[in-house]
Amino acid sequence: MARRNDHSREQIQQMAITAAIGILNEEGPGQLSTRKVASAIGYTVGTLYLVFRNLDELLLHVNAATLDELHSAIRSALANQHTPVEQLKAIAFSYLEFARHQYARWSLLYSHQLQNGEQAPAWFNDKVNALFGLVEIPLKTVKPDMSHKDLVCATRVLWSGVHGACELALNNKLRLGDEVSADVLIHSMIDNYLAGLACEQVTA
Amino acid sequence: MARRNDHSREQIQQMAITAAIGILNEEGPGQLSTRKVASAIGYTVGTLYLVFRNLDELLLHVNAATLDELHSAIRSALANQHTPVEQLKAIAFSYLEFARHQYARWSLLYSHQLQNGEQAPAWFNDKVNALFGLVEIPLKTVKPDMSHKDLVCATRVLWSGVHGACELALNNKLRLGDEVSADVLIHSMIDNYLAGLACEQVTA
DNA sequence: ACCTGAACACCGTTCAAGT
DNA sequence: ACCTGAACACCGTTCAAGT
Secondary structure (H helix, E strand, C coil): CCCCCCCCHHHHHHHHHHHHHHHHHHHCHHHCCHHHHHHHCCCCHHHHHHHCCCHHHHHHHHHHHHHHHHHHHHHHHHCCCCCHHHHHHHHHHHHHHHHHHCHHHHHHHHHCCCHHHCCCCHHHHHHHHHHHHHHHHHHHHHCCCCCHHHHHHHHHHHHHHHHHHHHHHHCCCCCCCCCCCHHHHHHHHHHHHHHHHHHCCCCC | CCCCCCCCHHHHHHHHHHHHHHHHHHHCHHHCCHHHHHHHCCCCHHHHHHHCCCHHHHHHHHHHHHHHHHHHHHHHHHCCCCCHHHHHHHHHHHHHHHHHHCHHHHHHHHHCCCHHHCCCCHHHHHHHHHHHHHHHHHHHHHCCCCCHHHHHHHHHHHHHHHHHHHHHHHCCCCCCCCCCCHHHHHHHHHHHHHHHHHHCCCCC
């Protein structure tokens, strides 16, 4: 014991991230703990604190992997779409699909808060910006005369609107009844918001 | 000890709910625990489990109180508004204000999940429905020819859209930059969604 | 240098025992 | 009947001690 050198720092980090994702998928967010991750990779908890500052930092890496997968899921959904409206809907519905099939990881993306006001590192924020970038491209085609500010605004409105609909619908917080589903909400949200952008001059 | 009869079941419940709200406001959601609530009201943890089934049920009552306050905050914001669009915006911005000033309680409303698929009791869902009802009234005035389904849909789109913008903006998940704020997002969302409803016949 | 094992200060929940 | 106190099975995090 006490000196194995079986794995490098980086290998242990990667093993821990993979193990955490496995626990998240199989047992849910409530069951994820440093002790379980450690025992899943055959090390003790102490070792985890040798390669990560704390649980927060491990979860940040789990979220980074989730953002990467979400990014490529959206990109492959975009491949078959040609009109910008089709593209925006493909993004929204692949987001909904991702949330449905990777619910634990998807919700960790939002429930995980860095403690005592720490900022996410730049490489993490870059991944988030890349996702918004996927929305900006078709939006720019829909309305080429938008200012940068309006483009940032419209991107975030669509993103947070679709996100809110996914979150509340998947958590049964919307009292939807039988007639309406998350899909219906997203269609209505995108169609009408874009129609509004097209036919209205919004005053500042 | 062991038999005080200082308070009735209902009194202890109410004291616990009030104490939990205090801890939430003063120390944040991470610091809320059964042990802290119990010691704040001068009882042991065991007593808490005599009047609540578990922590979940206590949090449900905390959330019920939060929904009541949110309801009356929105109602008083509505009092000064006359046009339906003004009313919808008053609802949205009082929601944002509430989220900003009661952040811990507001986020508990959404982060609190009943465990193993239990359903919230009917009296709780009634409070949620009452909130949606506040949105339905001005919406019906804006577009009186809406079907029930379309009204349910539009209400939920606005609610979850505004909610998503509040959640992501307050959590700094939107990479907004200097030019755009949560207020700008909400204005854009409501203006354009309503404009879309007004000028477009959405196909099913 | 790398890793462990035990400790510290917490959790939610249960329940025999006391009055 | 009401309430306690201790127990059980967990947490995240730290760090002296071992090789």
